[in-house]
Amino acid sequence: MSLANFAQAGEMTVTGSAQATYTITSSDSATAQTNKSPGFGMSNELAFNASGEFGNGYTWTYQVELDPASGASGAALNDDTRLELGLGDLGTIGIYGSEGDLNTHLSNSVAAYAPGHDIGSTGSYQGGTGMNSYNNLQYHTPAGLLPFGTSVKLGWSNGDSAQSADANDAGSAETKDVHSYQVTTKPIDGLTVGASYLEKTESGTATKQKYETGGAYAKYSVGAFSFGIGRHYVAPNTNSGGTTSLAKTDALITANANTAVYSAASDGSSTIDAGVEYFKNDAVSIAFAANENLSFSWDRLTSYARAKQVDADAAADVDVSRELEITSIQAAYNIGGAVVAVGQKNVDGNGYAQGKNLKETVLSLKMAF
Numbered sequence: 001m002s003l004a005n006f007a008q009a010g011e012m013t014v015t016g017s018a019q020a021t022y023t024i025t026s027s028d029s030a031t032a033q034t035n036k037s038p039g040f041g042m043s044n045e046l047a048f049n050a051s052g053e054f055g056n057g058y059t060w061t062y063q064v065e066l067d068p069a070s071g072a073s074g075a076a077l078n079d080d081t082r083l084e085l086g087l088g089d090l091g092t093i094g095i096y097g098s099e100g101d102l103n104t105h106l107s108n109s110v111a112a113y114a115p116g117h118d119i120g121s122t123g124s125y126q127g128g129t130g131m132n133s134y135n136n137l138q139y140h141t142p143a144g145l146l147p148f149g150t151s152v153k154l155g156w157s158n159g160d161s162a163q164s165a166d167a168n169d170a171g172s173a174e175t176k177d178v179h180s181y182q183v184t185t186k187p188i189d190g191l192t193v194g195a196s197y198l199e200k201t202e203s204g205t206a207t208k209q210k211y212e213t214g215g216a217y218a219k220y221s222v223g224a225f226s227f228g229i230g231r232h233y234v235a236p237n238t239n240s241g242g243t244t245s246l247a248k249t250d251a252l253i254t255a256n257a258n259t260a261v262y263s264a265a266s267d268g269s270s271t272i273d274a275g276v277e278y279f280k281n282d283a284v285s286i287a288f289a290a291n292e293n294l295s296f297s298w299d300r301l302t303s304y305a306r307a308k309q310v311d312a313d314a315a316a317d318v319d320v321s322r323e324l325e326i327t328s329i330q331a332a333y334n335i336g337g338a339v340v341a342v343g344q345k346n347v348d349g350n351g352y353a354q355g356k357n358l359k360e361t362v363l364s365l366k367m368a369f
Contacts, residue, residue, distance in 0.1 A: 010052025019366040059086035092140040101130035102182040104196040108217035108230030110287040112297035113341035116328025124351040126279045128213030128234040131155040131180045150185040177201045190221045226287040234279040280304045293334045300327045322352040338367045
């Protein structure tokens with residue numbers, strides 16, 4: 001009887017989207033060319049949503065998504081879950097598995113379809129880790145509590161990113177806490193301003209930096225035009241993870257989320273320490289809505305990788321910083337529940353490698369249901 005009563009207390013819906021793409025990639029680099037055969041792609045997001053109310057007026061919402069990551073199988077097919085408790089004037093408490101991203105590095109975009117550096121080839125762009133990389137607990141302030149529609153979200157994780165098929169997950173061996181914060185506000189009509197920050201505590205050492213990422217953005221819409229800007233930083237931790245070895249005469253950067261500030265490499269007579277200290281990402285986008293269905297946009301990301309090379313035989317450090325720039329032009333047309341889009345993208349400094357450039361054209365059809 002109790003199970004039957006519980007089932008009647010809530011309701012369930014299914015929502016989602018399906019996307020098909022055709023991507024053409026070419027390269028005009030003098031060296032390190034990246035040419036690929038045109039390819040078709042297909043992706044989907046299928047969300048099962050359940051919701052209900054408690055007797056005291058509080059609410060609950062549960063969601064599990066079927067959207068397999070590349071190469072995922074088995075339990076990894078259900079990689080996004082959330083359980084949220086709506087506490088009225090007290091706010092919202094959420095428990096998330098691979099969900100609840102608070103990173104605002106993409107929030108500035110007003111692109112007609114999607115940020116150019118977030119679709120197709122990303123150029124190995126480093127946008128920073130989000131809370132959705134972990135199982136996490138969050139608190140969100142209630143609507144109307146703060147002036148100007150301000151919202152504050154706080155997230156915490158013990159570093160566990162394991163997916164569990166039941167409620168008996170004891171966590172992984174990771175013990176480093178992760179904290180993340182997000183603030184958004186709308187001080188005037190048409191303007192949205194936000195900021196975010198994330199840190200992995202104890203991810204560094206007494207002499208080397210811990211992992212941090214954060215920044216701010218603003219979006220403004222007036223009439224048919226929309227504008228967006230943002231600046232975000234990523235400071236890779238140096239205590240664990242991958243490394244970047246830069247030879248004395250080869251300053252190409254292989255960027256990854258755990259790139260070390262210093263890593264050893266030998267030139268035959270001395271040891272050279274080199275690597276990425278931080279990434280600085282500046283993004284800007286402009287959009288124009290020709291009518292309620294057709295829109296055009298231009299966006300650009302400039303990601304600066306600050307790196308240095310320290311040679312025991314040299315009198316001073318050598319600046320081996322590199323820059324990645326991604327520019328895209330897009331057009332999107334909304335046909336009811338479907339969006340048809342085309343985008344042309346240029347990637348200069350692919351993988352933060354000087355002189356390695358590529359061009360990409362993406363045709364997309366996305367349907368929501």
